[in-house]
Amino acid sequence: MADIAAAPDQLVKAAPPRTRRRLLSRFPHLVVGLYLLVALVGPLLIDYDPVHTSLTDRLLAPGSETSTGTTAWFGTDGLGRDVLAQIVYGARTSVLIGVSTVAISCLVGVVLGAVAGYFRGGVDAVLARVFDILLAFPAILLAIVIAGAFERSVLLVVVALSATGWITFARVTRGVALTIRERPWVDAARVLGVPGRSILVRHVLPFTAGPIVALATLEFALVVLAEAGLSFLGIGLPASTVSWGQTIANGKEYLEGQWWISTLPGIALSFLIINVGILGDQLTARHRRGRTD
Template identity: 40%
Template sequence: MSEAIAVYKQAEQGSSLWQDAWHRLQKNKLALCGLMVLILEIILALLTPWLAPYGYEQQDLALGAAPPSMEHWLGTDTLGRDMLTRIMYGGRVSLMVGFIATAVALLIGVVYGAVAGYMGGKVDALMMRLVDILYALPFMIFIILLMVIFGQNILLLFLAIGAVEWLTMARIVRGQVLSLRQQEYIEAAISIGLGPWTIIRRHIIPNTLGPVIVYTTLTIPSVMLLEAFLSFLGLGIQPPQSSWGLLISYGVETMEEYPWLLIYPGLKLSITLFALNFLGDGLRDALDPRASKD
């Protein structure tokens, strides 16, 4: 009887989109595992200066590239630097690049696509033609020019990558908005006098979260790989700093002689990508506004 009363009170009070999403996400075990892995990696990245067994610049040239041992659990690179320490510090950079650059791309792309799709007509045509023009530009050259003109600053690297990754996000959001703006609840919001910006913020953007989350899980690893390519060209992370992408690029060059230099950073990046994919799939289902309330 008490359970029935509790259910009745909950139904009477209602619940928000985020509360419903959290309840649905809790039922997805793989998504929760992915979330826990990401949380642990973020905590580890924050605590790396205190947990790392060696300094990331500390070298032992006499030791050179040594396989895993009791002193160096994941071995050392060709300069005698501890690989566990390098991977831990590299995780700080890779996660920062992935999340901050993706956040910049999301902020620009979601707002731009939502405005273009909802306004429609000439406004939509003008805004999307601008996107087409930017798509035609070689974005890699654009990033390289920014890095050359303004210097090799890690914050600029985040902003530069995010500034070119928003184009696909804008197109995805616009396509979703074109189908959403004809829905009955949008017409009802217009009929009660809500303004365009209020409708976009309260009704349009929340209902595009599913595709946005899915694309976000693809953007973060692509941003990490883009950072690795820039670092390989000498325009990204500079030694003695490291990132997972930079360690993998270095490991590929020496994989025949020292395979552990590729295996361990590659395994770390793979675990992160799996966690992001599992979490992204779970969030897509949990944030789907068409899902029935449990």
């Protein structure tokens, strides 16, 4: 009886740590949601012209007042451009390129991987070898070659990053399809005479959603980081398009005195990558628990 009476007290004492853990697990969701909100709404609230320069306001420290009477909360760069505005507009660029690249890679990879895994035979043999051959090329090196060979644009960066991004989706989808195609309900559908295309769409592809969503989250972080790397090297986006990588590159010669030009966009980039990575790990762990259950 004493143990039963003490049970509610134990539950009450155990609740706060569990609640804190639950709140901490939701923190990456809040951060990613905040970045998406800034990318969507921020440019509507902050007016910024990436081509306009104000030499009288160049290299202002964070919190300084500009010549127009406004406050440069994150300071200005070597051409007098507001760093906060560059971070906000750079968030839109990163989200746009990340979502577009992941969407294209996911579409191409899932279709090819599902076809290879379900139909097997010669189709699987050919596609599997294509996957292996393309994996032999370093992804970032191939993206640099593609981005450097043509005129800089957002579309070119998306194409360059998608050139190898779909391979991971294809390999994951192929592995899932190879497993699902042997399940009893798939065999039953074949016995009933259901066409292979319908079986693939109705009975195989839905089971790829879990691992694909988790993979898409991780790939989004890698794409954002790769885009910043291309822009930092000066072969990614044109000068008229604001990017975190370009802002960081613009401040590299002022690191000794005007640290905020490169440091603050770098912190924004790192914070997004870390939280997206944590979110991806959480989705992967949840998918594995679901398979175990």
